[in-house]
Amino acid sequence: MIVTLLWIVYNADSFISIRGYGVQVKFWGVRGSIPSGGPETAGVGGNTTCVEIRCGDELIIIDTGTGVRYLGMSLMKEMPVKGTILFSHVHWDHIQGFPFFAPFFVPGNEFRIYGGTSLPTTVEDVLNQQMTPPCFPVKTDLFGANITYHDVKPGEIIEGNNYKVTLAPLFHPNGCYAYRIEHEGKALVFSTDCEHYEDRPNKNLIELCQGADALIYDAQYTEDEYYGLNGQFSRKGWGHSTMREGVKVAEAANVKKLILFHHDPSHDDNFIKQIEAESRQLFPQSIAAYEGLQIDLSQNALPKSLFD
Ligand SMILES: [Zn+2]
Ligand SMILES: [Zn+2]
Known part of the structure; x- marks a missing residue:
């Protein structure tokens, strides 16, 4: 019998990275569109999209929004780092942290990058362009890590040693992929x-999503915001969804846990608290993602909400 070990790594900011068994998920950036710091968002956090996933001892990172800088600081404690980075897509809020991911600069580290766009360009080109003068001083050729890039297509399967990733295209300007990660x-x-x-x-x-243990879903807007009701202007066609639509998907696919994600930069902690409360009325096993939230998929219960 193989006994796996649980070990805990602390970084300078006291963020904790846990791994060693099953599927572990940690949220490093939960915001959509643009970083939104300040006292009103300090609880949920203002960093843009970045999620760390551990399948046993294998590392997967989804998106490199500004939250990935903190994940990078944590990973610097466990050199050498080998991992897979999945890009949902390459809009700014999902790639802004890419140049600031410290493990990229360290020789001996290895990353394989997957992503796609509906335009005739590659993910590698887009990430290189982001790090091009005069908009950015450091080019990707200064990275010391071994990095490989792959452009994915609908129906493709990505495999780790002990996990499998399938994907589906989403309804979003310039294309976007949802990923299903399966392990044990x-x-x-x-x-x-x-x-x-x-x-x-x-x-x-x-x-x-069928039968998934957890669904991380784009709950950026309220119904009023999306449909332009009660004095709001409509956000239709902007590429985002609502908590209520996330509940519909979770129910239709028999998902066990719903994680509300990609919070709008204008939604402060109190506002997100209300959205979470409404979501729990409709789907009790739901929680609003916040920076530092950790979910162990082997557990039936959700961890404590930020607002409990
Ligand atoms: Zn986004
Ligand atoms: Zn987007």
Whole structure:
């Protein structure tokens, strides 16, 4: 019998990275569109999208929004680092932290990068362009790590030593992918940025989510914001969804836990507290993601909410 060990790594900012068994998920950036620091968002956090996933001792990172800088600081304690980075897409809020991920600069580290876009360009080109003068002083050729880039297509399967990733295209300007990560009988789906269809369910997404232990979903807008009600202007066509649409997907696909994610930069802690409370009325096993939230997929219960 193989006994796996649980070990805890502390970094300078006291963030903790846990791994060693099953599927572990940690949120380093939960915000959409643009970083939103300040006292009103200090609880949930203002960093943009970055999620760390451990399948046993294998590392997966989804997106390199500004939250990835802190994850990078944590990983610097466990050199050499080998991992897979999945890009949902390459909008700014999902790649802004890429140049600031310290492990990229260390020889001996290895990363394989997967992503895609609906435009005739590659993920590698987009990430290189982001780090090009005069907009950015350091080019990717200063990275010391061994980095490989792969452009994914619908239907593709990505494999680790002990995990499998399937993907589905989402309804989002310039293209976006949802990822389903499976390991030791557990499944996690990451689905942001994903606008819903008003007239029909997204069959691709529901199929991808079927029976998943947890769904991380784009709950950026309220219904009023999305549909332009009660004095709001409409956000239709901006590429994002709502908590209520996330509940519909979770129910249709028999998902066990719903994690509200990609919070709007204008939503402060109190506002997100209300959205979470409404979500729990509709789908009790839901929680609003916040920086530092950790979820162990082997546990039936959700961890404590920021607001409990
Ligand atoms: Zn986004
Ligand atoms: Zn986007």
